[in-house]
Amino acid sequence: MEELTQAGAEAVRRFCEPFYREPHRAYHTLRHVEATLEALRIRGALSPALAMAVWGHDLINDPHRHDNEEQSAEQFGDWLESQGAGAVLVAEVRRLMLETRHTDPPTDRTAALLVDADLSVFGADDETFWTYEQAIRQEYSFVPWPQYREGRMALLDGFLERERIYTTPEFAGLEAGARVHLRAALEQLETRYAE
Template sequence: MSRVGSDQVDEVGARLLRRWREPHRYYHDVTHLAEVLAAVDTLCTAEDVGRDDHTVAVLAAWFHDAVYSAEQHETNEAESAALADAELARLHVRGEIRSRVGELVLDTVAHDLSDEQARDAARTVLHDADLWILAAPVARFDEYCAQVREEYAHVPVVAYAKGRGEVLRPFLVRDHVYRTRHAREAWEGMARENLARELTRLAG
């Protein structure tokens, strides 16, 4: 990144925070952002991730839900990736870094990295950091479930239970929820317990 004034960086940060604080967000808000950023730092330290990969993962964390609407969720990630490219270009971030950040943001559509994609340390870090919430302590995980339901309050109960189950069940049937060694060792067991409990609730 070429040198830019701190005022320019602050302006981009302020615009992002305004997005993360939009009133329709119940889960995808500044608390989620802070949790993902903390998980990124934890994983980068535990996995000895290099500085460039750490930077890419942090930038992607800031942008990954910058555009968020439960009612138009099909385009959230694509619009967030486009926003990342535009805002980082204003800060004169190199095109290579912008492209990588965009890839990481788009990864959060399916949260399912191929083996080839998982060779990129930044991609595995953001993948696992965004899914940290699945391994949160019971009270926080249950709060997360309630917050997501609040964001989708416009969806009838039966349709929500079906759709939410379809989102969560694949994580439970995979060999591993997480891609990094640290997350598998420290978070995997709790994530599976939480997922099983929520799927049972959704099944009524």
């Protein structure tokens, strides 16, 4: 599985698809995986390791937990090993998946491409962005509105405070649109005091 052959890609999809079809998911679904893969593909940046990292990065999605990326990396990495993937590839895919925690700047260009693709929804068209915002609220519907509002505002503000949201030339064209969307989402959160 060092190369992502057609058979390998189909095996990855078969393994991952049930996770992304879990009923509690509204945004972290197959659509998100496919959009992230396409964002890399149309920019000529999709490598086998990146494809596998995209498939695995949201494998575990429990909105009550704060270690989903770590759990995803462990489970997907174990599965890759069981399929005969080499230790170097497994370590690289796990490393890339952990980069999607978005807590620190990407550590290298490959990680930056994955992070930028994962965040490409910020700079997507208006309908896609606002559908994303609604889906995130749906996934966290168990969180009371005041706490959700506070946490979401802090997260969006954190992205706006970055010098650049997108760190690769391939995704730089999304920067202006992403900032417009994030500011609009913050304004909406600021003015909505109740649901």
